[in-house]
Amino acid sequence: MKNVLVTGADGFIGSHLTEMLLSEGYNVKAFVMYNSFNSRGWIDTFSEDKQAKIETFAGDIRDPNGVREAVKGVDTVFHLAALIGIPYSYHSPDSYIDTNIKGTLNVLQASRDYNVGRIIVTSTSEVYGTAQYVPIDEKHPYQGQSPYSASKIGADKIAESFFRSFNAPVVIARPFNTYGPRQSARAVIPTIITQLLTGKKEIKLGSLHPTRDLNYVEDTCRGFVALAKSDKVIGKEINIGTGKEISIGALTDLLIELTGSRVKIISDDHRVRPEKSEVERLLCDNTLITDLTGWEPDISLEEGLLRTTEWFRNENNIAHYKSDIYNV
16 A cells, blocks of 8 residues: 555645545545644545545645654655645736745755655646647647746756756646636536526526637546556646537537526637737647556546536535636
8 A cells, every 4th residue: 555645635626636635545644724724625524434534634735844743754755735726826926926836846945865766747728728739739839828827847957957967757737727626616517507407597608709618527537547657658748638529619518418507608808818828729638658568548428517516516525616706
């Protein structure tokens, strides 16, 4: 059994990854954001027996001393802690530099000092910006189309430098648009579903024409685990996606059909990104991860959306969301 650290374990993907690692017999240390409520995010919704198996470390990824303490005694680090909201990055870019770049540096420094055997740094398809060609492979140029994406580019390059300079066992995992239960309302699918399920006659969205490659969270997490198990992936940037795309408009129509809703779609100017910042198209080339690990997506878009919608139908779950405001 390996000892693993998951930073950002209190969040969307991190909480699902924590559960998956527990199910595979790993000893999991969950790095969660320190707060005065002693909240462990989504981990607090786990069953008591799952919670009992998790070692929780409350800290701040921006604090190198806390990160060093968390990294002690682990074999693998899954680094997911990050600020992710794109609109919020427009007016608070400093916090993205501190959290996403310096936080990643803290993880890399501590992992190097303690000879961690594998460091999986979480990237994002947003580093590519609008596709210059499709499907997007790992050789696609970077484009910093938002402060968020720029901060993730910086974090990826810091991680690459530790591999090249110090032979650190780094893997850069690059998920495309992950969705599923527990996702933040700052993402488009929870935005649509929560408005539909709370009986809105009109739903407010931003641009409907951009396309995204949507990967169900269970498949994304299996991708992370596959990268942790393969020695062929060290030093590489690796996409995790389905190789299929759908426009936000078509996605909205599909969710309206799946929920049996009758609504009018309203374009809200406040939700539209600046023209040069909007990522118009994302479509993943997942050839590399498939060739190196055998990973392939299992869950179809329709099945994933059904599972996600059913989760949101639970009153205890949807109570976490504010569908009547624009969640920046």
